[in-house]
Amino acid sequence: MSRWTDWAIATGVATSLVIAGAAQAATPLGYAFLAASGLALAARRSHPRAVLAATGLTALGYQATGLDVPVIAFLFAVYATMRAGHHVVTVAGSVLMLAALPLAVLLSPRAPSTAEAFTQSRDVLQIAWLIAAAAAGEALRQAEKRADEAERTREETALRRANEERLHIARELHDSLTHQISVIKLHAEVAVHLARKREEDVPDALLAIRDASREATRELRATLEALRDDTEHHGLHDVPDLVHRARSTGLDAQLTIEGHHDDLPAAVDRTAYRIVQESLTNITRHAHAATARIHIDHRQDALVIRVDDDGTAPPTGTPGVGIRGMRERVTALGGHLDAAPRTGGGFCVQAELPVVHP
Numbered sequence: 001m002s003r004w005t006d007w008a009i010a011t012g013v014a015t016s017l018v019i020a021g022a023a024q025a026a027t028p029l030g031y032a033f034l035a036a037s038g039l040a041l042a043a044r045r046s047h048p049r050a051v052l053a054a055t056g057l058t059a060l061g062y063q064a065t066g067l068d069v070p071v072i073a074f075l076f077a078v079y080a081t082m083r084a085g086h087h088v089v090t091v092a093g094s095v096l097m098l099a100a101l102p103l104a105v106l107l108s109p110r111a112p113s114t115a116e117a118f119t120q121s122r123d124v125l126q127i128a129w130l131i132a133a134a135a136a137g138e139a140l141r142q143a144e145k146r147a148d149e150a151e152r153t154r155e156e157t158a159l160r161r162a163n164e165e166r167l168h169i170a171r172e173l174h175d176s177l178t179h180q181i182s183v184i185k186l187h188a189e190v191a192v193h194l195a196r197k198r199e200e201d202v203p204d205a206l207l208a209i210r211d212a213s214r215e216a217t218r219e220l221r222a223t224l225e226a227l228r229d230d231t232e233h234h235g236l237h238d239v240p241d242l243v244h245r246a247r248s249t250g251l252d253a254q255l256t257i258e259g260h261h262d263d264l265p266a267a268v269d270r271t272a273y274r275i276v277q278e279s280l281t282n283i284t285r286h287a288h289a290a291t292a293r294i295h296i297d298h299r300q301d302a303l304v305i306r307v308d309d310d311g312t313a314p315p316t317g318t319p320g321v322g323i324r325g326m327r328e329r330v331t332a333l334g335g336h337l338d339a340a341p342r343t344g345g346g347f348c349v350q351a352e353l354p355v356v357h358p
Contacts, residue, residue, distance in 0.1 A: 007042045013073055014038025020069045021062065033062035037073040044080035052077040052093050059097075060104040067108075071097075181220060185213035235269035236296065239276050243294060246280045252291040253280065259298030261355060268353045271329045272296070272305050275337075278322045279307035279349045288312050289346065302335075303353045310346040326351065 017034040018026075026034065037058035044051045052074075059071040074097065081090045188210035195202045239255065246253040276294055283289050289311025297304040323339045326349070330337040335353040342348050 006045065009076075010039050010042035010044075012038075013041055013076065017062075017069060017072065021067050024067055024069070026062070026067055027065055030062050030065040030067050033058045033065065034067070034069065037062070037071075041073055041076050041080075044077055045084075048077070048081040048084040049086055049089050052081045052089065056093060056097055056100075060100055063101065063104040064107050071101075177220065181213055181216050184209065185217055188213055234273045234277075235266075236264070236272050238273055239294070239296070242273075242277055242280055246284060246292065249284050251280075251284055251289065253294065254292070255294045255296075257296045257298075261298045261303070264298075264303070264355065267333055268303055268355060271333060271353060272303055272351075274329060275305050275326050275349065275351050276307060278326050282322055283307075283309045283311060283347075286312075299355075301355055303355055304350070305353075306348065306350045308342065308346060308348045323349070 014035050015038070017038050018031060021030055021034045037055050040051050040054040040058065055071070055073040055077040059074045062069060063071075078090055078094065081093070188206060191206055192202050192210055195206070243253045243255045276296075279294075280292065283292050289309035292307065292309045295304075295306045295308075297306075323337075326339070327337045330351050330353060333353055335351060337349070337351040339347070339349045
C-alpha cells in the first residue's frame with residue numbers, strides 16, 4: 001500500500017468525521033479534534049502505537065466537547081496496532097479507552113446518565129476487541145504463510161545442493177575411476193586374446209580379472225547414470241517407460257495401477273519411481289527372471305508399490321546397496337519397505353509411502 005493510499009484513507013475518515021460533527025453543530029475545537037483524529041491514520045503503518053494514542057486522545061477530546069460521533073479512527077488504529085504485532089499495547093489502549101471514554105462523555109455539555117456513558121464505552125471496547133481479534137488472526141495467518149514459504153525454500157535449497165553434489169560425484173567417478181577400470185579391462189582382454197592366439201593356456205586369474213573389470217564397468221556406468229538421472233524430476237508418469245525398457249531386454253514385465261492421486265507430493269512421486277526403477281534394474285541384472293509384476297495402488301492415505309519376480313533371490317540377510325538405498329528413501333518419508341524372497345520362489349519388494357494431503 002502506497003503513501004498516497006494511506007493519506008487518501010486518512011482524509012476520507014477525517015472528512016466523514018467532520019461531516020458527522022457538522023450535523024451536530026460542532027465547535028471549532030470539536031472540528032479540530034475530528035480532523036486530527038482522521039488525519040492521524042496516515043501514519044498508522046509507520047507509527048501504529050503513536051497513532052493509537054493520538055486517535056484515542058482526539059476521540060476523548062471531541063466526545064468531551066459534546067459530539068456523539070463514533071470513534072472510527074480509534075478502531076482503525078486498533079486494527080493497525082494489532083496487525084503490527086503490538087498486542088499488549090492494543091489491549092492496554094482499549095482498556096484505557098474503556099475507563100476514559102465514560103468520563104469524557106460525562107464531562108460533555110450533553111451530560112448523559114452514567115449508565116448511558118458506560119454502555120457507550122462498553123460497546124466501543126467490544127468492537128475494538130473484535131477488530132483486534134480479526135487482526136491477530138490475520139497476523140497469525142501471514143506468519144504461518146511466511147513459515148511455510150521459508151520451509152519450502154530450505155527444502156528446495158537442500159535438494160539443489162544434493163543434486164549438485166551428485167553431479168560432482170558423477171564427474172569425479174567418470175574422470176578417474178572409470179578411466180582406470182577401462183585400462184584394466186583393456187589390458188586383460190588383450191592379454192587373453194594374445195594367449196589364445198598363441199594357443200597358450202589362459203590363466204584363471206587373468207580370466208577373472210577380465211570378467212571382473214567388465215562387470216565393474218557395467219556397474220559403474222549404471223551408477224553414473226543413476227547419479228545423473230536423479231537430478232531429473234521423474235515420477236510415476238515415467239514408470240510405463242521403465243516397464244517398456246525392461247521388456248526390451250526380454251523380461252515379461254506387466255504393470256498394474258489402481259486408483260489415482262491428483263495431488264501426490266513430489267517427494268513421494270519421485271521415490272515411487274526410484275523403487276520401480278531400482279527393482280527392475282536388480283531383476284534384469286541379477287535375478288535371471290523371466291517375469292516381473294509391478295503393482296501400484298493409490299490408497300486414500302498411502303501409495304503402495306509392489307514388484308514381484310520369479311528369478312533367483314539373493315541370499316537372506318544380505319541386502320544389496322540398491323535395497324538399502326530404497327529403504328533409506330522410504331524411511332525418510334515416514335514409510336516402510338519390505339524386500340524378501342517369496343515362498344514359491346522369486347523375490348518381492350513392497351513399499352508403503354504415506355500420502356499427506358494439503
